[in-house]
Amino acid sequence: MKRLTGALLAVLVLGVILCAAQNALLINGAGATFPYPIYSKWFDVYHGKNPNIQFNYQSVGSGAGIKQVTEGTVDFGATDGPMNDEQMKAFQDKRKTSILHFPTVLGAAVPTYNVPGVSSSLNFTPEALAGIFLGKITKWNDPAIAGPNKGVSLPANDIVVVHRSDGSGTTYIWTDYLSKVSDEWKNKVSRATSVNWPVGLGGKGNEGVTGLIKQTPNSIGYVELIYAVQNNVTYGAVKNSAGAFIKADLASVSAAAAGAAKEMPDDFRVSITNAPGKTAYPISSFTWLLIPAKIDDAGKRDAIKGFLKWMVSDGQGYAESLSYAKLPNEVAQKVEKAINNVQ
Amino acid sequence: MATATPTIPSAGPLPGSRSFLSRVRDGDEIARLVTFLFAASVVLITILLVYQLWVNSALPRQKFGLRFFVTQVWDPVMDEFGALPFVYGTVVTSAVALLLAVPLGIGAAIFLAELAPPRISDALQFLIDLLAAVPSVIYGLLGVFIVVPLMRTVIYPALNKPFGFLPIFKGPSYGVGFLTAGIVLAIMVIPYIISVSREVLLSVPRDQREAALAVGSTRWESTWKVVVPFAKTGIMGSIFLALARALGETMAVTMVIGNTPKIAASLFAPGYSIAAVIANEFTEATGDLYLQSLIALGLVLFLLTFIINGLARLLILVTTQKGSGSD
Numbered sequence: 327m328k329r330l331t332g333a334l335l336a337v338l339v340l341g342v343i344l345c346a347a348q349n350a351l352l353i354n355g356a357g358a359t360f361p362y363p364i365y366s367k368w369f370d371v372y373h374g375k376n377p378n379i380q381f382n383y384q385s386v387g388s389g390a391g392i393k394q395v396t397e398g399t400v401d402f403g404a405t406d407g408p409m410n411d412e413q414m415k416a417f418q419d420k421r422k423t424s425i426l427h428f429p430t431v432l433g434a435a436v437p438t439y440n441v442p443g444v445s446s447s448l449n450f451t452p453e454a455l456a457g458i459f460l461g462k463i464t465k466w467n468d469p470a471i472a473g474p475n476k477g478v479s480l481p482a483n484d485i486v487v488v489h490r491s492d493g494s495g496t497t498y499i500w501t502d503y504l505s506k507v508s509d510e511w512k513n514k515v516s517r518a519t520s521v522n523w524p525v526g527l528g529g530k531g532n533e534g535v536t537g538l539i540k541q542t543p544n545s546i547g548y549v550e551l552i553y554a555v556q557n558n559v560t561y562g563a564v565k566n567s568a569g570a571f572i573k574a575d576l577a578s579v580s581a582a583a584a585g586a587a588k589e590m591p592d593d594f595r596v597s598i599t600n601a602p603g604k605t606a607y608p609i610s611s612f613t614w615l616l617i618p619a620k621i622d623d624a625g626k627r628d629a630i631k632g633f634l635k636w637m638v639s640d641g642q643g644y645a646e647s648l649s650y651a652k653l654p655n656e657v658a659q660k661v662e663k664a665i666n667n668v669q
Numbered sequence: 670m671a672t673a674t675p676t677i678p679s680a681g682p683l684p685g686s687r688s689f690l691s692r693v694r695d696g697d698e699i700a701r702l703v704t705f706l707f708a709a710s711v712v713l714i715t716i717l718l719v720y721q722l723w724v725n726s727a728l729p730r731q732k733f734g735l736r737f738f739v740t741q742v743w744d745p746v747m748d749e750f751g752a753l754p755f756v757y758g759t760v761v762t763s764a765v766a767l768l769l770a771v772p773l774g775i776g777a778a779i780f781l782a783e784l785a786p787p788r789i790s791d792a793l794q795f796l797i798d799l800l801a802a803v804p805s806v807i808y809g810l811l812g813v814f815i816v817v818p819l820m821r822t823v824i825y826p827a828l829n830k831p832f833g834f835l836p837i838f839k840g841p842s843y844g845v846g847f848l849t850a851g852i853v854l855a856i857m858v859i860p861y862i863i864s865v866s867r868e869v870l871l872s873v874p875r876d877q878r879e880a881a882l883a884v885g886s887t888r889w890e891s892t893w894k895v896v897v898p899f900a901k902t903g904i905m906g907s908i909f910l911a912l913a914r915a916l917g918e919t920m921a922v923t924m925v926i927g928n929t930p931k932i933a934a935s936l937f938a939p940g941y942s943i944a945a946v947i948a949n950e951f952t953e954a955t956g957d958l959y960l961q962s963l964i965a966l967g968l969v970l971f972l973l974t975f976i977i978n979g980l981a982r983l984l985i986l987v988t989t990q991k992g993s994g995s996d
Contacts, residue, residue: 359952387952393960413955486843491928491945493745493953515746519953522744527843527939528928530949541817542843 350377351625356384357391357404360433360495360550361613364648365404368641372633379629388495388519395616396420401626403616406433406495407502407519408595423620426668427594428634428661429612431642431650432583434551434574435500436561436609440539441466443481448562449474449571452507452600452608455564458485458546459504460511461525466544474571481544488538488547491528493519496550499611503599548609551579552649566608567600578607579651587656594664610651620669627668634665719971726965728958737965743930743946745954750962752969754930758847758940759973762922763915765851765936766858771908773855774862778904781863782870783892794867801860809924812853817844817925824848825937836934845927848936853921858911865910869903870896905985909978916974919944943970 350373355365362385369381386394388405395403396417408427409417417425437450454470457463463470466480490497498519505512515521527542529535532553539545551574554561563573572578585603590596600608617634621627638658645652653661693699729737729750740751781790825842832838873896881891897904927939928949943966954960 389953389955389960392955484841491923492949493951518746519955520745520950522742522746522749523929526929527845528941528949530923530928534924537813538845541813542821 350380351629352380352382353402353626353629354382354384354400355391355402355404355615356386356394356400357616358388358406358495358613359385360406361404361431361650364431364645364650367644367648368633368637371644372636372641375636376629376632379633381633387493388498389493392616395425395618401621402618402630404430404614405616406611406613407498407517408597408614409616417618421618423618426617426619426664427614428617428664429594429614429653429657430637431645431652432579432598432610432612433495433499433650434579434582434607434610435496435503435548436551436554436574437546437548437564438536438539438554438559438561439546440543441480441483442543444478445560446478447560447573448478449565450562451565452503456504456508456511459487459489459524459526460508460514461487474565483544486542486545487523487526488529488535488542488545489523489526490520490531490535490548492530492534494531495519495611495613496532496548497521499599499609500548502597502611503609506597506600551575555649564608566604566606567602568604568606570604572605572607574607574609576646576649576651578605579610580654582606582608582610583612583651583657584654587654587660590657590660592664594661617668619667631665631668634668635662638662638665719968722964722968722971726961726968728961729965732958737962738969741930741932745950745956745959748956748958750958750965752943752966754932755941755943755946755966756969756973757932758850758926758942759916759944759970761847761936761940762850762854762926762942763912765848766854766915767908767912769852769855770859770862770911774859774907774911775866775904777859778863778866778870778907779892779897782867783888783896790867794864797860797863801864805857805918805921806924808853808857809921811856812849812921812925816849816852820844820846820849820852820937829937837936840933840935840937842937843927843939845925846935846937846939847926847933850922850926850940850942851936853925854915854918857918857921858914861911861914862907865907866900866904869900869907872903873899901988902985905981909981912977912981913974916977917944917970919948923948943967943973 362383365383369383373380383404388407391403391405392409392413394400396413398421409425414425437455439448448471451470451474454463457470464485465482466485467482472480498517501511501515501521502517504515505517515524527538529538529547532549535547535549536553536557536559539547549559549561553559561574563571566572581603582598582601585601585606586596586598594612594614596612598610598612601610615634617630621630638653638661642652642658689698733740733750737750737752738756739753740749741753742749742751743754744750781793785793821842821844828838829842877895877899878891881895882888886894922942923945926942926945928941928945929939930941930946931938933940947963947966951963954963
């Protein structure tokens with residue numbers, strides 16, 4: 327009986343503690359799935375340092391993130407592709423204030439393939455990638471592919487293109503890059519989280535694309551860099567705007583951001599695909615937090631600003647252990663200044 | 670199926686002569702009310718569902734009108750949306766699935782109910798119920814890792830070489846496509862057909878069989894000409910259940926259909942289904958028109974299920990009127 331009372335007491339105490347934890351300031355966010363691992367790490371660590379502040383982040387996708395922050399059902403959003411002017415206007419109309427983009431970390435998309443007999447890393451030119459995904463280059467031994475891959479014997483087989491079937495920030499980066507390097511792509515397909523693909527099969531998620539490529543000889547597709555690194559997927563190098571073939575890694579992705587930092591607009595809505603710089607990987611992108619410029623609740627405002635300040639400084643230290651490229655210093659400093667725009 | 674309604678043994682006065690209060694006390698009125706509410710909730714949920722889908726798909730209705738059903742372009746960038754490739758994919762994969770699953774499922778059910786020793790029948794039934802409970806993502810994985818390679822290396826050459834002149838077996842195979850999705854769906858719905866059909870066949874009264882045997886028919890004749898026709902309505906019910914599952918199946922189809930919104934005559938070509946495109950694109954659908962077009966697709970799927978079910982029921986009505994032993 328005594329033991330039972332003790333147990334009950336323990337449960338009661340635990341309940342009280344949990345309730346106390348519930349009393350912490352809760353800040354809700356929703357959006358992109360790509361940065362979810364680093365965001366949940368950040369929110370966890372930050373909550374450890376500031377027990378009275380708790381972030382709750384739902385990785386429901388960039389589109390849903392934009393929608394929810396516009397409707398005000400969450401305190402902040404997150405997206406892999408910057409909001410377009412139309413969406414910014416919709417936010418302004420609805421919330422009577424503007425929305426601010428804060429870059430947090432960087433990601434990249436890499437070309438991955440399954441060509442029987444080819445085990446070495448392939449080099450791709452922008453023209454080759456655009457041609458393949460437009461369905462104009464149909465054989466692996468096409469001169470556009472074989473040219474920069476001297477010494478690799480490419481078969482005369484038909485190319486099978488694989489793309490993401492679900493809407494995805496990775497698709498946004500990939501199509502944004504193709505739009506920059508190919509006018510035909512820009513006019514015919516353009517950039518978005520889902521597009522009307524001229525050719526190819528769709529796989530759901532990075533794992534779906536990788537699965538299809540593994541199962542289909544002579545296929546090519548694209549996956550998120552972190553996924554490729556963590557799952558040992560072979561991927562190729564891409565020729566950057568300086569003419570060098572660069573294989574994506576944390577350094578070359580950060581280099582792309584540094585290259586673009588000089589022309590960084592004040593609202594941070596910038597695409598860094600095909601960025602200048604000899605060592606820059608050309609299919610890289612920021613991912614952003616979306617914060618309303620005016621937050622009425624002072625407690626929430628201070629908490630969000632405090633988190634942003636920590637995120638661009640100490641928080642960046644957690645990025646590389648989770649395979650995200652961190653913000654280059656120039657950008658981080660610029661972001662730190664911009665935090666004051668939240669009022 | 671064909672059981673007579675049992676008469677309620679009435680202890681005490683007839684229901685009509687009892688006061689309302691006493692009926693409430695006995696629980697009759699309460700039971701009536703509660704069960705009525707439960708039944709009404711089904712109708713209510715259906716109405717709410719259609720209402721929500723209708724209200725939230727106003728934009729594409731205004732912009733495309735009926736064109737939504739007949740155009741083939743699905744372009745989120747240019748805001749052009751047409752449902753036809755998805756409708757086509759949904760119908761074709763479900764048709765392939767039923768074509769494969771119905772003969773197999775009913776054949777298996779006849780064996781289990783009529784011919785197999787009861788112990789084997791029960792053991793197999795347990796396994797079949799187990800199969801019906803497997804999550805669809807598992808069937809999807811089975812599709813990706815077994816059916817897709819099998820399709821490319823065995824099924825495709827076997828069908829394409831002799832029958833390649835037929836449009837439905839023409840063209841290259843990527844492993845994924847309409848046929849692969851149809852096969853995976855067939856595997857998924859077979860347990861439903863077997864399980865329900867077996868129960869129905871087992872519930873056919875024993876005297877029906879005995880009568881058939883008594884007039885000199887063989888065991889197979891009694892099964893095929895007496896027992897199966899008697900159970901026809903129930904067997905049709907099992908096929909409906911299978912059809913409903915095939916039309917709405919999302920995860921497994923997404924994994925093996927190829928996710929390409931194109932209409933192709935070849936069963937080897939990759940395609941897309943309504944449920945798959947909604948699952949794929951809903952989370953990242955940014956524009957209002959885009960999102961509402963996806964919701965409109967949901968409404969189309971609802972309509973499609975409604976129409977197909979209606980047609981099937983009509984078919985049963987027509988065939989059963991020609992006189993079978995069923996009620």
